[in-house]
Amino acid sequence: MATVFEKPKSLTDAPFHYCPGCPHGIIHRLVAEAIDELGIEGKTIGVAPVGCAVMAYDYFSCDMIEAPHGRAPAVATGIKRSRPENIVFTYQGDGDLASIGMAETVHSAARNENITVIFVNNAIYGMTGGQMAPTSLPGQVTQTSPYGRDVNHCGWPIRVSEMLATLEGPEYITRVAVNNVKNVKNAKKAIKKAFQNQIEGKGFSLVEVVSACPTNWGMTPKQALEWIESDMLPYYPLGVFKDRTEKGGCAQ
Amino acid sequence: MSKVTFNTDMCKGCGLCVDACPKGCLAIAEDKLNPKGYSPAFMKEPDKCIGCAFCATMCPDCIITVER
Numbered sequence: 001m002a003t004v005f006e007k008p009k010s011l012t013d014a015p016f017h018y019c020p021g022c023p024h025g026i027i028h029r030l031v032a033e034a035i036d037e038l039g040i041e042g043k044t045i046g047v048a049p050v051g052c053a054v055m056a057y058d059y060f061s062c063d064m065i066e067a068p069h070g071r072a073p074a075v076a077t078g079i080k081r082s083r084p085e086n087i088v089f090t091y092q093g094d095g096d097l098a099s100i101g102m103a104e105t106v107h108s109a110a111r112n113e114n115i116t117v118i119f120v121n122n123a124i125y126g127m128t129g130g131q132m133a134p135t136s137l138p139g140q141v142t143q144t145s146p147y148g149r150d151v152n153h154c155g156w157p158i159r160v161s162e163m164l165a166t167l168e169g170p171e172y173i174t175r176v177a178v179n180n181v182k183n184v185k186n187a188k189k190a191i192k193k194a195f196q197n198q199i200e201g202k203g204f205s206l207v208e209v210v211s212a213c214p215t216n217w218g219m220t221p222k223q224a225l226e227w228i229e230s231d232m233l234p235y236y237p238l239g240v241f242k243d244r245t246e247k248g249g250c251a252q
Numbered sequence: 253m254s255k256v257t258f259n260t261d262m263c264k265g266c267g268l269c270v271d272a273c274p275k276g277c278l279a280i281a282e283d284k285l286n287p288k289g290y291s292p293a294f295m296k297e298p299d300k301c302i303g304c305a306f307c308a309t310m311c312p313d314c315i316i317t318v319e320r
Contacts, residue, residue, distance in 0.1 A: 001253070001254070001255060001319040001320060002319065002320060003317065003318070003319050004303060004305055004318045004319065004320045005305040005308040005309070005316065005317060005318040006317045006318075007314040007315075007317070008314075011314060015262045015313070016312070016313055016314075018312065019264075020264035020265060020266040020290065020312075021264070021266030021267070021268055021312060022312055023312055024312065025311075025312030025313050025314065026309075026310065026311075026312050029314050180272075180310075181272060181306045181309050181310060184309050184310065185309070214266075220267075221266040221267060221268050222267060222268070222271050225268070225271075
């Protein structure tokens with residue numbers, strides 16, 4: 001018998017500290033599979049964020065650096081400019097990338113830095129206990145919006161991919177999800193393409209992954225994946241929002 | 253014939269593999285606990301397994317190995 005599925009080599013043996021059913025583990029695996037398949041483990045440098053994935057450096061077997069909150073694209077810019085032969089990726093959540101790190105994200109995209117950004121959007125602050133994030137949906141109940149997000153008071157959630165796609169700079173902007181097997185496979189293709197773009201020197205690639213937070217959403221893992229489909233995807237539609245070299249490409 | 257192996261000690265019993273299986277082969281061992289204190293998933297009906305690896309695709313903890 002041949003092995004058709006096993007843990008990728010770019011992940012260490014350390015058990016994930018994430019809550020049961022947290023899709024961070026799936027997304028870590030997709031990144032590691034892309035690194036394995038492209039054969040770039042030895043020259044990849046990852047930048048870990050602040051958020052639930054703060055300890056991502058324990059899980060990837062490539063070199064990793066921990067960035068201050070939101071500054072992962074700025075740190076990645078520095079690494080890539082000083083070591084252009086290395087492959088540099090950041091792995092960030094929505095509180096990190098879309099809130100405190102919005103300026104770094106927008107400007108690294110505008111400069112078309114040759115880096116890969118994995119943006120995990122689960123519409124809530126996970127690590128700090130479930131506060132409202134810039135991506136929390138209208139009416140969503142969180143620790144800091146117990147009556148649901150009031151858009152008149154807190155504003156509307158930010159669609160990061162659509163916003164960045166309006167810039168001239170970035171090479172590749174796409175949104176994928178991990179709520180079912182089909183979407184996970186499409187997410188894998190998008191992440192691999194984002195790394196491939198960097199290898200070919202094309203520039204800034206961002207993959208937004210619509211994810212879940214069963215613990216802070218107050219749901220079972222199964223309910224959380226269903227909530228992605230029923231509530232998140234109507235507001236955050238999947239698709240390729242910018243791809244300078246090809247029409248369409250991956251996902252969908 | 254296919255074979256699905258679980259690294260049971262690292263399972264968190266989230267049940268996403270059970271939901272992903274198109275043949276309903278998997279289940280959570282409610283009467284068992286692993287060292288982490290979770291009831292782990294296990295292969296209940298190996299004869300039905302087609303080796304599609306959907307369970308491993310959805311497993312957030314990378315504990316499933318599929319051979320076919």
